[in-house]
Amino acid sequence: MTALTRWVLSHQRLVVAFWLVIALVGLGTAGKATKSFNQKFSVPGREGWDTAHFIASRYHTGGENLPLMPMVTLPAGKTVESPGVKAQLAALDAKAERAVPHARIASYGSTGDRSFVSKDGRTTFAVVYPVPPRTTFGEDTKSITALRTALRGSTVSGAPVLVTGFDALSKDTGRSKGPGVFLEILLGGLGALAVLAFVFASLMAFLPLLMAIVAIPTTFLSVWALTTVTSISPIVEFLIGLVGLGVAIDYALLIVVRWREERAHGHDLEEATVRAMSTAGRAVVFSGTTVAVALFALVALPLPFLRSMAYAGLFIPLISTAVAITLLPVLLVKWGPRLDWPHKRDDDKASRAWTRWARGVVKRRWVAAGAALVVLAVLTYGATNMNLGTGNPDVLAKKGDGKTGLLALEHSGLGAGALAPYEIVAPSGSTDRVVAALRKVGGIHGAVAPSGPSWQAAGTRIVEAFPTANPATKGARSLVDDVKAAAHDAAPGVRVGGPMAQNDDFIHAVFDNFPLMIVLIAIVTFVLLARAFRSILLPLKAVLLNVLSIAAAWGVMTFVWQEGHGSQIWGIHASGALEAWIPLMVFAFLFGLSMDYEVFILSRMREEYDSTGDTNHSVVVGLGRTGRLVTSAALILFLAFAAMAAGPQTDVKTLATGLAVGILLDATLIRGLLVPAVVSLMGRWNWWMPDRAARLLRVAPSTAAASGTAPPS
Numbered sequence: 002m003t004a005l006t007r008w009v010l011s012h013q014r015l016v017v018a019f020w021l022v023i024a025l026v027g028l029g030t031a032g033k034a035t036k037s038f039n040q041k042f043s044v045p046g047r048e049g050w051d052t053a054h055f056i057a058s059r060y061h062t063g064g065e066n067l068p069l070m071p072m073v074t075l076p077a078g079k080t081v082e083s084p085g086v087k088a089q090l091a092a093l094d095a096k097a098e099r100a101v102p103h104a105r106i107a108s109y110g111s112t113g114d115r116s117f118v119s120k121d122g123r124t125t126f127a128v129v130y131p132v133p134p135r136t137t138f139g140e141d142t143k144s145i146t147a148l149r150t151a152l153r154g155s156t157v158s159g160a161p162v163l164v165t166g167f168d169a170l171s172k173d174t175g176r177s178k179g180p181g182v183f184l185e186i187l188l189g190g191l192g193a194l195a196v197l198a199f200v201f202a203s204l205m206a207f208l209p210l211l212m213a214i215v216a217i218p219t220t221f222l223s224v225w226a227l228t229t230v231t232s233i234s235p236i237v238e239f240l241i242g243l244v245g246l247g248v249a250i251d252y253a254l255l256i257v258v259r260w261r262e263e264r265a266h267g268h269d270l271e272e273a274t275v276r277a278m279s280t281a282g283r284a285v286v287f288s289g290t291t292v293a294v295a296l297f298a299l300v301a302l303p304l305p306f307l308r309s310m311a312y313a314g315l316f317i318p319l320i321s322t323a324v325a326i327t328l329l330p331v332l333l334v335k336w337g338p339r340l341d342w343p344h345k346r347d348d349d350k351a352s353r354a355w356t357r358w359a360r361g362v363v364k365r366r367w368v369a370a371g372a373a374l375v376v377l378a379v380l381t382y383g384a385t386n387m388n389l390g391t392g393n394p395d396v397l398a399k400k401g402d403g404k405t406g407l408l409a410l411e412h413s414g415l416g417a418g419a420l421a422p423y424e425i426v427a428p429s430g431s432t433d434r435v436v437a438a439l440r441k442v443g444g445i446h447g448a449v450a451p452s453g454p455s456w457q458a459a460g461t462r463i464v465e466a467f468p469t470a471n472p473a474t475k476g477a478r479s480l481v482d483d484v485k486a487a488a489h490d491a492a493p494g495v496r497v498g499g500p501m502a503q504n505d506d507f508i509h510a511v512f513d514n515f516p517l518m519i520v521l522i523a524i525v526t527f528v529l530l531a532r533a534f535r536s537i538l539l540p541l542k543a544v545l546l547n548v549l550s551i552a553a554a555w556g557v558m559t560f561v562w563q564e565g566h567g568s569q570i571w572g573i574h575a576s577g578a579l580e581a582w583i584p585l586m587v588f589a590f591l592f593g594l595s596m597d598y599e600v601f602i603l604s605r606m607r608e609e610y611d612s613t614g615d616t617n618h619s620v621v622v623g624l625g626r627t628g629r630l631v632t633s634a635a636l637i638l639f640l641a642f643a644a645m646a647a648g649p650q651t652d653v654k655t656l657a658t659g660l661a662v663g664i665l666l667d668a669t670l671i672r673g674l675l676v677p678a679v680v681s682l683m684g685r686w687n688w689w690m691p692d693r694a695a696r697l698l699r700v701a702p703s704t705a706a707a708s709g710t711a712p713p714s
Contacts, residue, residue: 002286006278006330010271013331020215020328027218034225038233043305047506048485052426052498059458062105062130063424066141067500069148069166070420071097071108072126073157074409080122081109089157090125097129100151101144105130107451107465116447116467124413126165128422128465145172149402165406167420170394173401186217186242188647192640193250200254200633204340205261209253212329216249216321217242223316234306237313239653243645244590244660247638248292248597249321252285253329254637255601258630260333261341274333282326284604287533288597289322294525295593299585301518302511307582314589355628359621362674363681370678373670377549380666383556388563389512390578391504393473394420396651399572415446416469418477423466423484423499431492432462438491439466444480464488472501473577481505508581515585519548522592532698533600534607535690542679543599550671551591554663555584562655571646571654580652587659594638594660595667598631602672606680607688616684620677628673635668 009016044050057064071093081087090110097106108127109117118125131144148164155162190210197206220241224233259281263273296314299307362369394417398404410419427435432450439448448466450456456463466484470477481501488495523544530540558579561567565575606623610616642661646654680687695702 002283002326003275003279005326006275006282009327009330010274010334013335016327016331020219020324023219023222024215025218027220027222030225031218031221034221034228035235035238037225037228038235038237044503044506044510045303045305047503047510048496049498049502049504049506052424052496053503055426055496056424056463056498057133059461060105060455060463061103062132062455063463064133064498065503066130066133067167067421068128068130069101069145069164069169070126070128070406071148071152071162071164072124072406072409073160073162074413075123075125075158075160077123079158079160081118081125082122083158086158087113090127093152093155093157093162094127096151096155097127097148100147101129101131103132103455104144105455105463107449107453107456111453112449112451114447114449116449116465119413119415121413124409124415126410126415126419141168142172145169163402163406163409165403165410165420167392167394167397169403170397170401170407173398173403186246186644189243189246189641189644192644193246193637196633196636196640197250197254200258200629201261201341203342205257205337208257208329208332208336208340209250211332212253212321212324213246213249215328216324217245219324220245220313220316220320223320224313227312231309231312232305233309233313236653237310239645240310240313240590241317243641243657244594244638245317245321247634247641248289248318248594249324250637251597251634252289252321252325254634255285255630256281256325256329257333260337262626264337264341270334270337274330274337277333278326278330280604280608282330284533284600285322285325287529287604288600289318289325291526291529291596291600292318292593294529295522295596296589298518298522298525299589301521302514302585304507304510307511307585310586310589314593318593351622351625352629356621356625358628358673359624359677362624362677363617363620366678366681369674370682373675373678376670377553377666377675380553380556381549383560384552384558386563387555387559387584388473388475388478388578389508389581389584390474390478391421391472391500392580392651393471393575393577395471395473396568396574396576414469415467417471418444418468419446421468421472421477421500423464423468423497423502425464425466425484425488426461426496426498427464427488427492428494429457429460429462431495432464435464435488435491435495438487439464439484442466442480442483442487444468444470444476445484466499468501471577472504477501478505478508504581511581511585518589522589526592526596528698530596530600531690531694532700534603535695535700535702536607536688537690537694538683538686539603539607539680539688542676542683543596543603546671546675546679547592547595547599547667550595550667551588551663553666553670554587554591554659557662557666558584558587558655558659561658573651573654576651576655579655583652583656583659586656587663590660591663591667594664595671598635598668598672599676601631601634602627602676603680610688616687617681620681624673624677631668631672635664638664 053064087110094106094111106129109125152162260277263276293315297311299311436448436450446467446469450464485497488497527540562576605627606619609619609622639661642657646657690702692702
């Protein structure tokens with residue numbers, strides 16, 4: 002690191018010119034980059050998703066897209082069998098077909114099948130599968146508007162016709178437009194600037210922010226280049242913008258704080274920069290590498306959607322690290338003294354408040370460790386109730402036709418599950434057997450194989466099966482196996498699709514491989530940290546505590562979003578389930594990001610221990626020097642994720658909540674309380690690195706303090 006820093010300082014103009022050009026190109030192409038992010042959810046090789054792909058390619062409707070559902074509840078005394086009702090329903094189908102050309106439509110009016118009708122005969126619905134637009138993600142607003150306009154004012158026996166469905170409900174939320182990723186970056190940046198102004202009390206607060214301004218567009222440019230060889234998920238733009246903002250600022254913050262400390266110790270400008278880079282810069286390299294490894298481990302999962310996030314996740318910390326260890330030293334030498342004005346805070350000594358706190362933790366280490374573990378255990382227990390499922394339609398809209406229609410379906414006994422029907426592809430000659438088998442499955446209201454030409458293609462015919470249970474419930478998920486078993490037993494060559502089957506595929510694909518991802522992350526992280534700390538037990542402790550803090554964050558997500566204790570802040574009720582990909586993403590990002598703080602704190606403790614050989618003294622000085630830094634860095638990331646939660650999508654809000662809470666828990670309970678307490682309790686064992694392991698990792702062996710007995714090697 003010293004050699005690199007001296008080379009950078011001897012080629013200042015070249016370094017500045019390089020980053021300036023890259024950042025300007027990145028800024029100029031950021032809009033094009035975000036438009037190129039178009040990866041959708043998919044689980045190749047799984048029945049539900051392969052069936053969806055077949056339907057979309059051969060029928061050109063449905064597949065991954067859910068239906069719109071015109072519905073009506075007839076007046077008391079009227080049923081679908083009342084005179085004239087079926088004809089009126091058929092007329093609604095004709096209106097829908099004119100409003101949404103080439104849509105795949107079926108109802109009681111066109112089939113005469115009671116699968117579309119409640120048991121009392123008063124409530125009935127139709128399914129309308131529009132041809133999905135090629136460039137639209139989220140709800141198909143054009144089709145929704147066209148269908149509602151065509152059916153506005155229509156009645157059946159005097160009862161109004163309502164249009165519901167997942168997309169219709171999503172449109173009715175009124176949250177179709179959020180502040181946008183770039184405005185969210187601006188909001189997060191302003192919050193970060195406020196924290197930095199408190200930390201530095203000088204113009205130096207702008208320097209870490211400048212590093213983010215360079216790193217973020219560079220990352221967008223790099224990921225845009227990736228879109229030429231692979232598709233990238235639209236969610237990546239939020240991760241680059243907001244995770245990139247926090248990481249870039251955190252890395253610069255660590256180096257600048259150490260630079261000011263070296264300057265306060267009397268070193269000249271260049272020497273202070275070199276010393277800061279050889280210590281804090283080295284920690285940044287280890288941190289950035291660890292975060293990159295944790296995120297890139299998502300490639301172990303056989304899902305293009307998550308692999309695209311792995312690629313982006315690799316670039317975010319690595320580019321931020323590269324900016325911090327090359328551009329930042331130049332700016333510190335060039336502008337550092339001018340920016341460090343007015344210099345109101347002396348960095349010659351450790352923070353008094355954090356030093357007192359560290360002494361208190363060391364003195365009462367058993368109490369501190371026990372209290373932190375109790376709180377984390379309670380939060381972690383909440384995660385045991387986590388339900389992985391699809392979205393809950395009840396939380397999508399508070400009012401409007403979609404909500405009124407959904408409530409009518411639920412009150413009639415048809416249930417919210419009707420909004421997410423199974424789509425079964427069967428050979429044309431076997432659909433009657435498939436329909437009969439599905440009607441016997443408990444939890445299925447009805448099954449039907451419409452005979453219209455839009456329901457038949459390539460020697461196959463689609464069977465619709467309507468469940469009653471809310472898609473977000475465990476009961477709805479457990480029904481998938483029963484539906485598959487009945488359909489497969491009815492006839493050979495039958496394939497089961499629909500949102501619940503696809504969600505089940507996603508969960509199995511992800512969590513069947515989840516242990517492999519954890520093992521990969523744990524092994525690589527352990528090796529990296531063992532080299533960084535020259536210890537066997539410290540990296541092991543770091544991995545275990547990281548997993549504990551992530552489990553606690555899962556518990557908070559379950560409590561807030563699944564059970565609804567706090568989601569009302571955003572005007573959203575309990576979801577009943579968490580989208581299956583969110584806990585996974587929270588694990589990957591938190592594992593990497595929280596390891597930053599572990600490296601920041603333990604690197605300084607290791608440095609002090611090498612000087613004194615006193616573990617408790619190392620804990621006090623290490624936390625005294627890094628406590629304010631870690632807290633400030635965590636607050637910056639928290640504000641970035643809070644800005645992310647301002648987005649309109651509920652799943653993005655849930656992800657942002659998990660990341661924000663996880664960062665706060667990690668910086669307070671874990672790094673501020675549990676880590677110093679456990680390090681103090683472990684004593685000399687913290688620093689043990691046997692000769693054989695040291696040779697393997699190519700680091701100097703490390704025994705216990707000279708005054709004590711080392712563990713055997």
